[in-house]
Amino acid sequence: MRNIIITGGGMVNKGAQAMTLIAVHELRERFPDHRIYLYSPVDLANRKLDKDVFTFDFVGWYPLKFAHCQHNLVQRRIILLRNRSELLEAEALYRNTDFIVDISGYALGSNWSDKICNDYLDILEFANGFGIPVYLMPQSFGPFDFGEERQALNIRIQKLLPTAKIIFAREKEGYDALVNTYELKNVRLTYDLVLSNTKIDLANIFTSAPALNLPEIKSNSVAVIPNSMNTNISDQNTVLALYTNAINALLDHGKTVYLLSHSAMDSDLCRKLKKSFLSNDKVILLEQDFNCLEFNELVKKFQYLVASRFHSIVHAFKNGIPCIALGWATKYHDLLKLFGQEQYVLDVRNKIEAAQMLAVIAKMDACHLEESVKIQKGLADVQQQNVFDVLTQHQKES
CATH class of the missing domain: 3.40.50 (Rossmann fold)
Incomplete structure (x- = not known):
């Protein structure tokens, strides 16, 4: 084989x-x-x-040492002496x-x-x-x-x-x-x-299909999905203030807000954001470590997302769910432009005023059903x- x-x-x-x-x-x-x-x-x-x-x-196996030792007899001899069985097993696999x-x-x-x-x-x-x-x-x-x-x-x-x-x-x-x-x-x-x-056939991936464990999500809800990478572009206090402004704006629009991490690296950001809304039961922290299959199903339950992880937006768009992207790279602009959504990108490499956040959320809240239709039409073209x-x-x- x-x-x-x-x-x-x-x-x-x-x-x-x-x-x-x-x-x-x-x-x-x-x-x-x-x-x-x-x-x-x-x-x-x-x-x-x-x-x-x-x-x-x-x-x-660290691959470079096996590549080098093909042409360097000294390195090959050293590796053979240290772990002959691992080297031979790796070589058989690679060849x-x-x-x-x-x-x-x-x-x-x-x-x-x-x-x-x-x-x-x-x-x-x-x-x-x-x-x-x-x-x-x-x-x-x-x-x-x-x-x-x-x-x-x-x-x-x-x-x-x-x-x-x-x-x-x-x-x-x-x-x-x-x-x-x-x-x-x-x-x-x-x-x-x-x-x-x-599509994916789970039989191609798993020995037996995994059970999905999903929480109940309230109606009229929006998910906020932060990204710790944003704190490498701007300082953490500025980033936290940005997400806090977004949450406050969503609450003003009558939403229930779910804080959700798309990566283990973002869990701490979610917890810090929840601390700012400890007494508010309309800001809900989901601490479950969802896999990508569960996330794909979970995202369908929200009206739209305020998201900073690239593939959280991809999952949303695959299900016709609009997003406000708080991004740190060009890839966010290109992704949203592909679906006619470029007006919903806020780039953390630039200063984002509170008024900008309020305006973008107000527009999305008024137009998310229309944007969903637009995204679904664009997806049909992409998936050809x-x-x-x-x-x-x-x-x-x-």
Whole structure:
């Protein structure tokens, strides 16, 4: 049995979960005789995660050392002496791999650390060491303003990105940055893979279908979904004030407000926001750690969202639920523009006045039914293409 390896995914947050489960489903539909592996050292080390419920396997070997030791006899000898069985097992897996699909949401650009960028590039270098084709599935890229002090990283990007079979950029800005900065010929502009997916067969993903555990949601409700990344762009007090203003405005419109984290990293923000409304029973903190399947069902129960996690908005749009996006990157603008919703983006990289927040919420509250219809029409156009179909064609030609 031949192998396919997925990189860049995992179970850490709902966005990564959704991309992983959809990738597994789409690959199983097209390559039913392949064994699928998820490269995720974090998940492999997580003892709380029941890995037996999945139809795919987790691997966590650090790939670069195995790539290097193919051509460096000294390194190879050292690794063989330290852990011969692990090396041989890894080599057997990799040499039997037909291709790698990377589903990183956003991990390459000058606003990320050298470590994050190099970890991303390690996959390409590792794949080259074993002659494995790599497809970089729809994700964000750039900017690439590295400066003189980071030229080593810039040179590494210039060397390794051309080795990918196809690079799928999901925003025009990222596409232009790749083409103009590195003169790449292997870049295509396409939609987010979660957004373009129309269905998943749980039998492709789970050994038995999981039960969904969903709370009751009151009518006339809105969810607020913060993102801790916003506190890296602006200071935490400013970000908390922004969400607090949004909650107060929603309460003024008679809404019940649910605070919901889309990632474990955002739970603390949700708790801090609830502390500001401790005595108000119309502000409800949902502390359950929902999986992406539960979140997809839960989002249907709200009139609209005030959301800062990219894939929380994607899940909402897939269900025709409008969103006010408090975003920190270009990807939010492109996503909402795709559905004619750009007037509902508030960019935390710029100063957001309280009056802006009030105006956007008032507009959404008055128009959310019309916006829902508009989103559903746009979704039908987006879902006419599926990026995974390219893999089928490429494998037939190889």
